[in-house]
Amino acid sequence: MMVGYLEKIGRSVLSFFENFGAVMMLIYETICQLKHPPNIKHIIVQMSHLGVDSLPIVTLTILFTGMVITLQTAHEFIKYGAQSTVGGIVAISMARELAPVLTGVVAAGRVGAAITAEISTMKVTEQIDALKVMATNPVGYLVVPRLIACMITLPLLVVFADVIGTFGGYLVATFYSGINSVTYMQSINNFMVVHDVTGGVIKSVFFGAIIAIIGCYQGLNARNGAVGVGKATTGSVVSSIIIIFILNCFLSLILYR
């Protein structure tokens, strides 16, 4: 009983390191493939997929998050007569944490899943083998454009999310909590600095890379037909989200010391 339990732990630790090593190998291979000029057309196609896929859901998520955050802060802060800080607090928490993390999570669910589903289907139907047979490196052909596209598109989405989130806050602050709209804007002006935004944007570059690499890794290693595709896809979303949360903590420590 005890031994069986230990065995289980041992096995999952082993498989963690195995996967970790394999992902590192994939990153290395991807970097090696960068020596061939990447296909601009593929990158643009991927970017438009990415943007179009996630824009509506990012908008919804962030708009409502901005609204509730403002609702709660305004409620408490007005009690202490600190309504002039609400705009700043909302905008800064959006820019530093909420926008990058939520956009990352949403993109992992939307884009990461799509990447894994597509590539794992190609894997189990031998299309990856067909690429190899035609002397085309699957990493160069599939991973590189997706990686670059994610690393460009996610920051763009985050900047957009910053605006939407702060706007959501503005709506609640002015129409519900009774904060003067000038006060709200002034507050953002007073408290926020450029680094609040750039820090979040830098984070999102990493998150984009994680979504693409994990998505491709899970896809390229899918097995066992349709079942394998489903398994790879959930695996991709879950592990990207976990890594995004953990990495976010470290990045915050480094970026906002």
Place this chain on the structure above:
Amino acid sequence: MIKLVNVHMEFKKEKILKNINLEVKKGEVLAIIGASGSGKSTLLRLMIGLLRPTSGQIWVAGTEISKLREDQLDKIRLQMGMVFQYSALFDSMSVGDNVAFGLREHTKLSESEINKKVQEKLKLVDLEGYEHRLPNELSGGMKKRISLARAIAFEPDIVLYDEPSAGLDPIMTAKIDSLIVSLQKVLGVTSVVVTHHMESAFAIADRIAMIHEGEITQIGNVEDIKNSSNPVVQDFINGSKGMTKEVHR
């Protein structure tokens, strides 16, 4: 052109191929026959470096490929084409883009030249006018023929066919058979054809190799195989006929 020396292949400790020694000569058509699950597809995948043997050497056009890096393998693969058993068409691309894939990736031909070649290859497999269709709008046999068109679009020296005529009607089968032979006669293409159709094997092959229980039971020209004294080979050739008689009785 292709030579396998003492090749062993295991999947998870299960021996699929045992001590295979086989040579495919330049310009010949070699047919590979054998029961389902006997390792024919595995053999083809070894020849093009999609699988690495557990032990042994695989020579293609004078290079030992079993331990090459992927980028070195790609140079060899530029001379090779493969028709997959389940077609393996890129389902996000149109038929035309599938056939044009190798040309777009590896040549500097203009779009109009590529288009001309695509038309030409589609005509060879009797599917002109299908270039704008998507693979999932085609029947299984049509996909197979597109896969063939894609494999030969780059005009490779070596083509590996994994059951090119599975799922095709007799007329189309004959047509594909004559295409394989004409590629050999006109362009000097070396071909390895895995097939279940004994008729096809006899019609197109210079030599036939039979795989049984992971080993090459017999290899020889059509006459050798037809007159084989090996009961396994005879059973395989006559099996289908015997079965049909049983059923019709």
